[in-house]
Every structure is written in C-alpha cells, then in structure tokens.
Amino acid sequence: MSWPGVIERYRSFLPVTPGTPVISLGEGNTPLIPARRAGERAGGIRIFFKYEGMNPTGSFKDRGMTLAVTKALEAGAQAIVCASTGNTAASAAAFGARSGIGCAVILPKDSIALGKLVQALLYGADVVALEGSFDDAFRIMRRLVEGGRYISVNSINPYRIEGQKTAAFEVCEQLGTFAAGRDEAPVVPAVPDYLAIPVGNGGNITAYWKGFREYRDSGFVSSLPAMLGFQAAGSAPLVHGGVIAHPQTVATAIKIGDPAYRLGALDAAADSGGLIDVVSDEEILSAYRFLAAEEGIFAEPASAASIAGVFKLAQDGYFRVGETVVCVLTGHGLKDPDQAFRQSTLGDPVAAEYEAVEAFLTARREAGSGTGAGAVTASATATTATKT
C-alpha cells in the first residue's frame, strides 16, 4: 500500500545494496491519466498522460535525484552541486536538505522560472544566480567538481539516468492496469505504441529508452515503444545539428543549446523507430492551455511539448486510429506561475454584492468564454486565452 519511493520499489534494477542509505521523499508512482479529449483531437488515438508534476518537488527530476543523492551520501560526499535551468536545482536542493549534506546550485539568472528558484532557496541550497547561460553554468560546475569538494548531481551523474528509467517501468505497469480493467489481478504490464517526451538535455528520453529495454530484457514485456522526442523550435540542436549558442523558447525547462545526452537522445529515437522533431512556442503554449482547460492538468510549458508534438504529427497522418501514445508531462504548472499569468486574464475586481457577481458571470457566459461553454478555447492558432 505505502509507496516506498523508486529505489525501494525497483531495487533489483538499480545499483544499491542492502546497506545503501536510501534518501527518499516518496518520489515516483505518479499517475497515468487517460486523456479526455486529446485522443479525439489527434484523430482517434488513445492518449495517456504520465503526470510527472506529481513528484515531491514537482518534476521528474526527483526520480534521478533520489539515487544520485543516495549514492553521494554513500560515497561520503561533503556536498553536491548542479548547474540547472531550475527543475534540477529544486530537486537537488530538496534531496540535499533531506540527506543533510550541503547543496550548491548554479542557475542562469535569466532562464529561471519563479517557482523553481524559490524552491532552491527555501530548501536551503546555496544559490548562485549566474550572469550567463546554462552552458556557462555547466562549465563552471565541472570545474567545481574537479576541485574535489563537490559531487555533481547534474545529468552527467550516471545515477540520474538510472533513477529516471524507473518511469518506464511504471508506464508499462500502469498501462497494463488499464488494459486489464481494474479488478483483474495480477496485472500484465503493457507497452504503448509510442512514448512522446519533451527533449532538452536529452537525459530523460535516454533514461526512458534504457528503462523500456531493461524491462523487456527482464521478461516483463516483449516489445518496445517508438520514442518521439520534441524540442522547442528555438532550442533544437538535436534537429538542426551542432550547438545553439543562444537558445530561445518559453519552455525554459528545455532551453538548452548543447545537450549532454545528445547521442543518447538520437539513439533512442533512431533505434526505436521514432523521431526527434520540433514544435513552435505557439504550439507549445496552445497545448499548455489545452491541457489545463480541457484535460484538467496543469503542467509547465516545457511539458506541453510532448502533446504539442503529438498533435503536430497527427495532423500529418503519422498515427493509425487506435494506437496508444503515452505523453510525458515532465513538470507541474505551478513551477512557472508567471507564464500562467501571461496566458490568462483576470477580470477587474467585482463589488461584494450578489447582483454585481451575477452580472459579471452572466456577461462571461454570454461572451461564450466561460461557464457552460467548455472554458478556454484552445486551438493550434490561438496565441492568448480568450477570457476577457
């Protein structure tokens, strides 16, 4: 009944021993939510959302961080360090606090979403607001590690990938539950036809692909999904080749010009018969609003790249009716409240009188944009929510 965290749950797949001091915050076990409307919009496929925003710090990074910090503690580290656009920093700071060892995080000061920054600060990490890019932060982090005081918990730390791969196991086990119906047991794990995922540093798609292969090699399932990775159009070094010196996108969590897991990501797509493609910021923001208003799921903008990419491929006839696609939603929308504000409009204050409130709501309803009208209309071409 009680979920023990990903290390305890998937111990046999991970490099731990009975003596390893496991640092967990109950990460993993995030829900696989069946789409209400997205499958229909994508031409009749079956879509599920793996809602990784429901990890303790609000992103998938916790899966890898539990193992990275556990191994750092086991190795007797004095402190951990990471360079980050935000989610890694929040996760490192949380597990750092939990473990009792120190944590330093280096954040490019212009690429940080509000929620992530306050997390790192409140968890008590030493936060460096760097006047530079993610790649600058990464370079400096490497030099700090060479100094001997710090163990890196960036994605170059191999334990991060090991922990993150557990999401693939969960996807298969949860999909099996849906295939079998709730009351049948034991459940036989099932594999989706496609796994759609946002791609920034390339680590997560690498981890999922490793997880699916290990799960198959262990005999739990007999096939593999095609891996569909999506980069933001202004930050797509894996699609365009080379390094993007100044990546640009609203999806800050995947705003990375020189991915550490370049080869892992490209291999995952190629070996699985999938692809890596781009989606525009407009497509990302449209999907972001769609997720909230039509599915009831608030994810951060980068997360929406997965479903935006599926919508784009569906328009081109990529899928066959009835195929199953799992879209990974990597982080919670509360990570980036400023973006949510920019994508919506709060009306003027209303007087504390029944008549005033009733008139306000009637006006909204008659404008066709609110109660009873399916809430915000999200379309591929809309650029702002029509809520005024």
Added chain:
Amino acid sequence: MSWPGVIERYRSFLPVTPGTPVISLGEGNTPLIPARRAGERAGGIRIFFKYEGMNPTGSFKDRGMTLAVTKALEAGAQAIVCASTGNTAASAAAFGARSGIGCAVILPKDSIALGKLVQALLYGADVVALEGSFDDAFRIMRRLVEGGRYISVNSINPYRIEGQKTAAFEVCEQLGTFAAGRDEAPVVPAVPDYLAIPVGNGGNITAYWKGFREYRDSGFVSSLPAMLGFQAAGSAPLVHGGVIAHPQTVATAIKIGDPAYRLGALDAAADSGGLIDVVSDEEILSAYRFLAAEEGIFAEPASAASIAGVFKLAQDGYFRVGETVVCVLTGHGLKDPDQAFRQSTLGDPVAAEYEAVEAFLTARREAGSGTGAGAVTASATATTATKT
C-alpha cells in the same frame, strides 16, 4: 499497481454506484514521509508527514472535489461554483475542466496566493476577484446556488467531506507498512497516537475524524487517534469563540473568520481526547522553513501549522517519548511562491567565471549558512532565513 483515484480505491466507503461517472485526476495516494529531524526536535516522538501537496492541483482539496464534481455530473449539473481562499478554487477549476461542465469561482481578491489564482484561471474557470472577505464570497455563492444554475462545491457540499475522509484510510494503511517493514504482506493497518492538522474552515479535521471512525467501525483497525487541530493566532474563532470579523495570518489557506464546520471540528477534538490550539505566524513560518531546509519538504505556510503546533505542545511536555504523530501538510509550497520569496534571500548576480562562483560559495560557507552547514537554520525565534 496503478492508483485509480480515491473513489475507485475506497468505493465501498463512498456514495457511488457502478453507473456513477467518476471524474478523477489520480488524486490521493500521497506519501507518508517519516520525519528526519522533527521527531528529535519534539523531544523523541515519531513524526510522519502526510504530504497532501502531492495531489494533482497541489492540495488535499482534490480528495473531496473528485467526489463533489462526480456527483454534480451525475445529477446533471450545468455548472459548479465555489467561494474560496484559493485551494478550493484551484481544485474546483481542475475537476470542472476535467468533467466538461462549467466552473465559477469567487475569490476574495486580497487573500489569494499567486499559485492558486493562476491555477483557477488557466484551468478555464470564470474567476470573480471579489472586493470583500471570504465570508462575503461565501454568502454570495449561496445566493447563486439558490438561483438554480449552480451546484456548490464548497465544503458545505457533503460529498467534499466524504472524499476527504479517505486520507484517514491511507494514513492507517501507510503507517501499517512502516510498522510491519517493507517486505511483509499483507500489511495490517495501524493508527497513530495523534493526528495533527491545520484548521481553517474546520472541514478537513471533521473529515479525518469521520474517516478514522468509519475505518474502525469497519474492523480494519481497533483504535482512534487523538485529533490535534491548529489555527493561526490571528484567525482562531474555534479557540476564542464567536466570529473573527477580520482574520489576519500569513497562512492564507486557513484565514477564515467564520468556519462552516465549527461543530465538526470542535467535536473531533473533544470526542477524540485531543484539542484545538493556536500557533503564531512566527511559529508557522519557522516551521515552514524547518520543513523545507531540514526535512526537504516544501509545503504552503498553512500546512506548517500542524508541525508548528506539535513543536509547541512538545515544549510543554504534551507527548510521551516514542508516541506517533502524523502531521497533515495540506498543500504544496509552490502554491504560494511570494511567501517563499519573503522567507529567503537571493544573492546578487555572479559573473560567469569559475573564480567568481568559487569565491561566492566560499563566502557562503564561511558565513556558516549554506553548503555543508545544514543549510538554513530554522529556530522558533528566527523571523527570516539567515542566508545573506
């Protein structure tokens, strides 16, 4: 393996039939996290945190909202409405979007935390920013319901309490896992000696108490916990009696002057042999920082009232060594990023050079406030994090 949400999981305890159209976002199944340092600080008791921030919209409200919206849909409602200080609004908007029926939320405009407001907006609800108090919002909501168009999903909706009581079942089942050790099955549920919980409207303590009693009456456990409710000192009508016309506290989620579940809350405390007490804003904020920096758990300020209250009682010798206390953390810290900012300090930007970063971190370390020094020092008397 796959968690089906609280209605499917606890169907036999809830007013649903096989034909009820269940609206779920994978709510419930939140982790019970053993304290790392809090038990020692409280004089040697065993503390667990029920981290309700790990619900889909980031608060415990989702447990009740899944059932309230499910039943509204079953009843053929055109739309739902609620008055809220924020968490209820976010949850209603999410499940409203998920169900496809409309949702109106009335928020007192000066009592809303940023994260909660953006949630309601992005989920597509009609948001009324009211120039008035929560009690004004509540009064107007009632009149809207009388008009026939709306079903209220405020806590006066009895299904909210029914859904929320499922948290008590989970606490017993999860605590049983810890008592038994991970590898033993089947697990025998266990009851904590105390359940500590923030109290605003009084609905949640009422729901937990109902849940514990029903679970015992069904024979799963044979005892009950003592219920410890904590109100903010400036918003404590259950302690001081009467109505507080202008409640004041940083803990916006429990800033309520006229609780709807006054009797339920008082009965829970009295009948269980517990109490309802107050904690100051200073105690709440100290506990809030402690949770993040020492336990690795980021909860909203109101959540910290539970552990703040336990620390206060422990100082007075209330507990015996070895007793078990479950502290409910009602919402995620990302709900209120502004408060997190006010409780921490971001240093000046640092140049993108190794030497500058290394010097910055060394200065932090020598100030004794960061890496390697146990991060932020939280004490009962500190009023700001010592991070500059």
